[in-house]
Amino acid sequence: MDTQQNTALTRALAEVPGPLPTSGVIHITLQHTDRFTVVGNHLAQHPDLSCTAVGLAVRIQSLPQGTEVSIKALTARCQEGERRIAAALRELEAHGYLQRFRHRLPGQKVITRTVFCNQPAALLRPRSQSSQTPVAAAAQAPIPAPARPLTHVSDPDPGPDPAPVPPVPPTPPAPPETSAPETPAPLPVPPPPPPAPPFVPLVPPPTAPKPPRPPLPQPGTLTPELDRAATALLSDLRRHVPQFTLSEGDIRHLAPAVATWLERDAHPDTIRRTLTDDLPQPLRHPVKLLKHRLTALLPPPLPGACDLAAPARPRVVVTPFQTCDDCDRAFRSPDPGHCRDCRETREHRGEDVRAAA
Known part of the structure; x- marks a missing residue:
């Protein structure tokens, strides 16, 4: 009775249309009528911005025009310290949301201006002619020359009435010379800037496959012995966990997977412990949990005796020691005989004997 229940939230949850998801967040969307700020998903789900930078960008975007947004001013408004706020401002400045530059006033005073853009990717798109402002369009439209009014000038000192003159038919006015409007030479169109990289949200939409x-x-x-042992193990799970009371159809569907574990020399107690330990509370879908654990936790086959044998080391042939027949010196050689010095001495003596002969 001491737990406070939010009945308003429960009542609003019951009015959400459609089936509710089994896991994850459930949104209750109410329309704002005042005091709200529109924030794009490109900022709210930015993959490279920290949560501190995203929250600080939303706070700056919600402030009215002309509000001080220096590091000390934001520190007074927020609970973060100056270091975290300075790091978040550098992140926003690196991704184009924020720009700070120095401006010199007429009185030789230098101030720092801060500009925040709620959608920096839109500034990189080429502007079309249809997005021209009405003031610029009116400035380019030709202004017609005002018509000169006809005024009647009376003679201040009229003379005697002249003799009547027969009326002369009026001469039709000559048509005004119309000159073809000169078409200005087309200005070279600058190449459009490269398109901004597409923004990939971290959270997939709810309709994603x-x-x-x-x-x-x-x-x-699947031998009869394996099938019988797997069926018995699945049927015996309800003795250990009552939630695993499976139907005959579920047991026939899961028996080949348990037989695979038994085929790989897994002990039945090990399989039972793997399937029943550390269960979620409450357990709503026992069959789905068994399918997941039988598939994701499948052990590899046991290695054979040949796989466990140590690899044979390469045999190193060692040349034995021999004793020289002349000087009794030890030397390495596969066959007994004389050492190198004695062989050279014998060869030198043989050459001397041949030379004397």
């Missing part, structure tokens, strides 16, 4: 689930493991050969 889910990847297919991996299939249940299948044994190499």
